[in-house]
Amino acid sequence: MKKAKKHLIISICLITFLYNTIPSFSCSNLHPYILNEETIKTDEREIKPTTEDIDANLKAEFQEILKNLFSTRNDCIVKLDAETLKQFYNLDIKVSLWAYESEAKKIKYFKNWSEKQSIKFNNIESIIKVRKIKEKEPGLYGILCFVSTEFNYSYIDTPEVPNTFRLGTSHYINLKQDDNRFVITKEWYTDPFADSLNLDNLKSKEVKEYILNHKAPDYKPSERVQKAIDYAHKYCGISTDEAYLFKYNKDYKNFNPDGGDCANFASQILHEGGGFKKGGSWNYHGRSATKAWVNAQGFKNHMVNSGRGSYIAKGKYQEVYKAAYKMRPGDFVAYEKKGKIVHISTVTGLDSKGYPLVTCHNTDRLLVPYDLGWSNSNIKFHLVHMHY
Secondary structure: OHHHHHHHHHHHHHHHHHHHHOOOOOHHHHOOOOOOOOOEEEOOEEEOOOHHHHHHHHHHHHHHHHHHHHHHHHHHHHHOOOOHHHHHEOOOOHHHHHHHHHHHHHHHHHHHHHHHHOEEEEEEEEEEEEEEEEEEEOOEEEEEEEEEEEEEEEEOOOOOOOEEEEEEEEEEEEEEEEOOEEEEEEEEEOOOOOOOOOOOOOOOHHHHHHHHOOOOOOOOOOHHHHHHHHHHHHOOOEOOOHHHEOOOOOOOOOOHHHOOOHHHHHHHHHHHHOOOOOOOOOOEEOOEEOHHHHOHHHHHHHHHHOOOEEEEEEEOHHHHOOHHHHOOOOOEEEEEEOOEEEEEEEEEEEOOOOOEEEEEOOOOEEEEEOOOOOOOOOEEEEEEEEOO
């Protein structure tokens, strides 16, 4: 009897132990985790979503909202349709109206540029990375995001031959919930077309005929030039390699917060890729750089005055567009505004007509036609050949 009683006590203890250690399973345990304001109860313990969970949920939600926004914008550029864009703005609010008007001007610019270039945009697609999001007040969200947009175009006489380029932009957007939709109440971003939104329509028959009559040259880059091209495409910030998308080379300081990173990146391309040696006046060490390395004016002057580069042409677009076809990958374009060099881009390819394509930082570009976003009458182009 004592033995049976002992076994009973052991069994009760074992059952009690198992009850307290084996997790109970209910419908709520089997459902996927859903982030909301409700408290989830399991075994009489309250589990609330963490801040990280809520942030991740918001990012996922607004990833889709922004995807729809940029997809519609891109479609409007292809169709040259500014009217459809109005659904994303509250035109009764000044800052929202200004944001819409900027996008409408951009569509007009694309129309003027594509007519000048004799091309047609076939498709435009964006990759979006939401960096931060915050609910500023009920229903109003502030969003920081990176956007990489790929443009596909073809010349009107060879519609079957595709050409592509990428543009990278950094955006700060305020989205306000309005019934079942979100409208843009404010937007700021690094606009690659800010210098050309007032472009006069260049309907020059001579320019159009000259572009259409060109063919891509039979060209093969040297080993040094190819290494420069590869470096530029890898670290431009909008690489087609997903491992390097939205990333710069961490071995170098990003000078964008200090006024711009274009010359720094052009210097990297020549040194890291092209094998040009540093010197006293053109140098980078630690996290600091000389003026010739990091300043657009200083970079252009150094390359030309040192003999490492030589001029192909200089002047406004209609004065240099013919000479531009002499440019080859590894060369660079300096852009002058109000008598000062304000930007540097490196040629890293040629399109199907042999038109020079550039890659650079600031508003990140990958294989973009060299004058796109820079073709206003107040811009002068310095076309410089580099001696590898």
